[in-house]
Amino acid sequence: MRRTTTLRATAPAQRASATRPPASRAATAERQIFDTIAEAIAGRRLPPGTKLTEEQLASTFGVSRARIRRVLLLLSQERIVTLKPNRGAYVARPTPQEAREVFAARRLIEDDMAARFAALPPAARAAAARRLTAHVERERAAAAAGDRSASIRLSGEFHQLVGTLAGNAVLAELLEPLIARSSLAIAAYQPPSAEDCAPDEHAAIITALQDGDAALARRLMAEHLEEVEHKLVLDGDAEPAIDLKRVLLGA
Ligand SMILES: [Zn+2]
Structure with missing residues (x-):
């Protein structure tokens, strides 16, 4: 099965086995729908607050609404989607407070990872x-190719990769949903003109890590995460109309 999204890029195996349904044709189909929607959210083609209509998704993917409901439940368990009673499913929209707390948690974990x-x-x-x-x-x-969706996905994957390579599987597992939630916070609160993680900043962190300079690596990582957080405008609230079929199938 495909596992290429920012949101699930390098999930530790134990987490995957706990959340995934048993392998079967139906489960595989559901996983592919899950991945397609998760990728669209990770690449911010489906912004926070977008309503995910069961009927429209069922017709888009040519499956039953029951199957779509199972996929939406899985997405909600990962906090990528919010299920509202009697109102349906929406791409999760972290509050400004939650956004700050997510970045605070990331700074703690990624500081330890840099040191490790x-x-x-x-x-x-x-x-x-x-x-x-x-x-x-x-x-x-x-x-360079101007592929913003890939840039966003790869930015998140960089941090997950540092976590995985640092050698503490538990911390890497804790980091994964935080990266997904910060991606949603960035989608909700970063102006379209602002850039995501700068590759040059990532490269500087790598040099410090490679040199074994823990103090510098920790400082650069902290500054980098603060920089990303400071680009958020926590009173932004644009909600454009979204055509689910066009976004998900490129139709
Ligand atoms: Zn970064």
Whole structure:
């Protein structure tokens, strides 16, 4: 099955097995619908607050509404979607307070990850830094191509990759939903003109990690996350009309 979204990019296996239905043709179809919607949300083609109409999704994917309801339930368990009683499903919209708390939690976790990464043995550190550098090259290519959706997805994946390579699976697991929720906060509160994570800032963090300079890596990571948070305008509230079929199938 495909697992390429920012929201679920590098989920630890134990989490995946806990949340995924048993493999079957129906479950595979549901997972593909899940991934398509999650990718559209991660790439911010479906902004926070967008109503996800069961009927429209069922017709878009050519499946029953019951199957769509199961997918929406899975998405709500990941906090990507909010289910409102008698009103249906919406792309989750974090409150300004929740956005601040998510970034505060990320700073704590990613500070520990930077320290942990910088303390790896030199050979492991060099190998991990090479993987991160290759990832940043993909971020640069997406930015150069003007592919905003890929840029957004790769930005989130960079942080998840640092977490995974730092070698604490529990922290990496905690980080994953926080990255998803900060992606939604950014979608809700960042002006369209502002950039996401700058690849140059990621590259500077990699250099410090590779050098084993824990103090510098921690400082750069903290400054980088503060920079992303400070770009949020917490009184923004635009809700454009969304054509689900066009966004999800490119129709
Ligand atoms: Zn970043």
